[in-house]
Amino acid sequence: MAGVDQNSNTVLQGIARHINCLGEQNRNVKKKALEDIRKETLNRTPRLEVDDLQCVFNEIVKPLLKVLSDTVEKCRELAIVLILDFLKSLPNPDEYLSYVIPVLVQRLGQQEIVEPSEEIRLILIQLFSLLIQKSGKKLSVYLDDCIKILQRTIVDPYPEVKKESCICASNLSKAIPEYFHMQSESLIKPLLVTISHQHAKVRTIVVETIGNVIQHGNGKSVDTVTSHLAQRMFDQSPIVRTAVTKVVGGWLLDLADRYSFHHKLIPLLLSGIIDEQPQIRELGETLWHDVGLKYESENEDDLKDKSDFAKPPPSHYPPSIDRPNLGCRTLIMRNLSRILPALVRDLGDWVAPTRVKSSALLYVLILNAEDYTTQHMQLLLNGMYKACCDEETQAVKDIQRSAELIGYFVEPAVWCKMILPNVRSSQSLGPLMVLACVIRGSERKSLKSYLTQITETILFPDVCHSFQTPMQDQLLACVESVITTSKEDVADISQSIFHLLLTVSALAQAEATKMKVQSLLTKLCQVLNFQSLEEIFRSCSRPLIESFRESYATWNVHSVERLVFDSLIMAAGPVVGEHLDDIIPILVCNLNPEKDAEVRLKFFSLLSHLMMNAANTLDSHGKFGDFAVTIVKDMILPNCVWKAGRTAGAIRTTAVSCMWAVLQCGVLTKDKLEPVVEDVITQILVSMDDDNKSTRLVSCRVLTRLFDLMGGALDQDRLHNMYPELLKRLDDSSDEIRIMVSKTFLAYLDCFEDKYDTNLYRAHLEAMYRGLLVHLDDPETKIQEAILDVLKKAAELKPSLLMNELEQVRHKHRTSRYCEDLLSYSQKLTNL
Structure with missing residues (x-):
């Protein structure tokens, strides 16, 4: 007890018995002893001076450390908290490193967990943290022990122990960096094991610890x-x-x-x-x-050199960066x-x-x-x-x-050599997308020399003839990038861009893609200072049509060029009328009966669509009439010839419908029709007997229009050859066709001349009257009424003859109303 003052001596005398009790077996006695030691030392009133506390702690530190191995958890907890609080109160806790560190190693640094209580392990590591903070360089002697402890506690199951251990590792690295670097690698493995812990705070502190361990290690x-x-x-x-x-x-x-x-x-x-x-x-x-x-x-x-002779900032640099x-x-x-x-x-x-x-x-x-x-x-x-x-x-x-x-x-000189060949060879989405974006970022003046090379690449058939929507979208993205970047410079490649846009439109499956094409055509017009889409079609259509000259004879239904031609003609509007000299030969060639049936159907569909609005398409410049006869003679009539099969039947229907469209649009005048009218009538009469109802119906309409158009120009003998075919159609299975034939009969009767020799042709009139009177007794009222109108018209040729025929059959009719009406009408004609 030498060297201690009176206060510390008194305290030690007062706790001597408590210290002895720490060795007892009774848990309650040990617990009471620890509590009394705290009461007589740290919690003493008035508080002891630091020097007194140190004297006291010198005497009790070893007995307290022994308690850390006690089997009673509460005793261990009270002992370690007491040691921790003493060390917090003392200015030089490093004096006790030789006592405390070995105990910490024994309790925390073993392969297996020695201390079973998570809370006590946490207090132990807090004690360790306190020693690191207050001991500084003096810890270097115990570095191996410190590392051994941290290797175990960093991977401790208790998250709070992990976090406190990481703080210890960071502080240790900062306290003795000159020694720590030799052992720092030993902590990396446990830290990396813990870095994926489920708690974000643990992961955060592990990352920070790794930073410190490596920074100072x-x-x-x-x-x-x-x-x-x-x-x-x-x-x-x-x-x-x-x-x-x-x-x-x-x-x-x-x-x-x-x-x-x-x-x-x-x-x-x-x-x-x-x-x-x-x-x-x-x-x-x-x-x-x-x-x-x-x-x-x-x-x-x-x-x-780079600083002193730095280049000026690039003039072409991404904006807002x-x-x-x-x-x-x-x-x-x-x-x-x-x-x-x-x-x-x-x-x-x-x-x-x-x-x-x-x-x-x-x-x-x-x-x-x-x-x-x-x-x-x-x-x-x-x-x-x-x-x-x-x-x-x-x-x-x-x-x-x-x-x-x-x-x-x-520079474009570099990326063009690398990207463009890849676009051609791969024909895939990636290179096209990259190309579109690179163009968008390029400088206008440096890009200008490469525009032709770029457009030739994306217009390459293997690239642009794609039916895949993503590929088409990237082709349009390339076009948009070129237009946006180059502005007026696109004038030199406008034909290629126009060709590409029409190609994408022709192959597009998605409506959004077609709308994008229209948007880009409008944008192209704006940069070229065109006032409307019609101007760009007028500027670019002829070269595009001429590009088909070598291939159109071999087109099939899948030919991309055919689809592009179709798309061009459908979209060109009035411009079509300017290029009939180039368009009509293509139509004639592809409507040849020797051509594939599907191809002919496609072209007939195109032709019909154009003729439905001929004034704004084919005849926009009043020149379509010059080709009308060619259309009838070389396109329509050859495809009306009967052939077996459903496809052939569909073609006949389409061809007859096209004939109807030609007659309806008004470009086929009487003078132009006259050289071919005989061939047309002959073929239409045959078509009136077709298996397909639609073909028969449209043929009747065509014949009606022909009679209205030609009038008295038809030869009388030719007329006499036609009525048997008309009478045959009155027996058609379709009432719609029978009604239509009655209208055809009316137009047919208008073709007879005023000086028609009824006596000479009496036999023909009798046959016609008799045939019509049969249908005046039809079961269908609407047919009866339609035939009544026809007979009244026919009565004008020779009413007396009709009256004689009517008298012979009127008693056979189920109703006399129509017969009496017709007799009355004929009688009036006779009295005139």
Whole structure:
């Protein structure tokens, strides 16, 4: 007891019995002893001086430490809390390291968990933390023991112990860095085991600890931890991602070996710049800027020429983007070759978030690399082509943004040599999408010399003859990029663009694609200063039609050129009338009866559509009449000839309908029809007996129109040959056709001349009258009424003869009303 003052001596005398009781077996006695020791020391009133406390603790520290191995949990807890509170009150707790550290190693640093209570393990690690904070350099002697403890407690099952252990590891690394670096690698493995813990706070503090352990320890561990930190950049918790960004930024600024790890650390920091959280993005941008500035200052001599003779900022630079400083750009330039291969691999990773993050990171890399990207174009483009087909929309958007940057930083002379051959050879979505974006980012004046080369590539048949909507959309994206970037410069390639737009429209399956074509045609008109779409069709239609000259004779139903021709003619409107000399031969050739039936059906459909609005299409310039006879003679009549089969029947129906359209549009005048009228009538009479109802019906309409048009120009003998065919149609199975034939009869009767010799042709009139009178007794009232009108018209030729015929059959009719009406009408004609 020598050397202690009166107070401490008194205290020790008072607690001597309590200290002895710590060795008792009775748990309650030990517990009461610990409580009394606290009461007589730390909780004594008035409080003991520090020196007195230290004297007391010197005497009781060993007995208290023995209690830490006690079987009673509460006793262990009271003892360790008592030790902890004593050490907090003492100025130099490091004096007790030789006593406390071995006990901590025994309780916490074993392979198996010795201390079963989570709460007591937490208090023990808090005691350890206190010793680290207050002991400083003196811990170096116990470094091995400290590491042994932390290796176990960092992976402790209790999250609070994990967190406190990480704090201990960080503080230890800062306290004795000159010694710690030799043992730091020993903590990396347990930290990496804990870095994926389910609690975000644990993951956060582990990341921060890794930062400190490596910062003050052995930098070689960076290789080990970077992949794990990269995974944490995908963490759902923003605080974890923030911690990674801070740690990596700190390493890039202050880590001794950072130059060796630039290629691994830079992608991690740049990942913070593309984070979804604004705060993390701002933090990443700030740190990256600072890293660049520090790199500039550390390499001032190397970068002196670039700084002193720096090129002016690029005139063609992405808008609304702050250019990275020289240090950032140089760092990327010097490390891109080591970063890019791994990043391109990740663009095709099987995990979707990895692909999304990699595509966004690629944008930041190119933005910093600028024109240095040129040296890595082949690798870069191959990765981007594949990434363009990613099912993740965001990944594709970022790849498109990256491709646009290539347009800003790489000369067209370079990317044209690489992208255009790939567009031709692969005929796939990726190269086209990249091309569209690169064009969009290019400078107008530098792009001008390559416009022809670009349009020739995308107009290459294997590229533009695609029926796939995504491919068509990218073709249109290329056109839009060219128009938007080059503006008036597209005048030299307007024909190619027009051709491409018509091709896409012809092959488009989606209505949205066709609408996009119309939008781009309008945009093209605007940059060419055309007032309407009609002007661009007038300017570009003839060269396009002439381009079909060598191929139209071999077109089939699947020929793309045929579809483009169809699309052009349907959309050209009045311009069609200007090019009949080129259009009609194509129609004649493809309506040849020897041609495939489906092809002929398509062309008849096109022709019918045009003739329905002939005034604004075929006859817009009043020239269609010159070709009307050709249409009838060389297109329509040959296809009306009967052939077996349903397809042949459909063609006959279409051909007769087309004849009806020609007659309806009014371009086929009497004079022009006269040379072919005999052939037309002959064929139409045959068609009136066709198996197809529609063919028969339309044939009746055509014949009616022919009679109205030709009138008395038809030969009387020819007329006499026709009525038997008309009478036959009155027996048709379709009442609609019978009604139509009655109208045909009316037009037919108008063709007889006023000086018609009824006596000479009495036999023909008798036959016609008799045939008509049969149908006056038809079961259908509407047929009776229609035939009554025909007979009244026929009565005008020779009423007396009709009256005689009527008298012979009237008694056979089921009703006399129509007969009496007809007799009365004929009688009036006789009296005239």
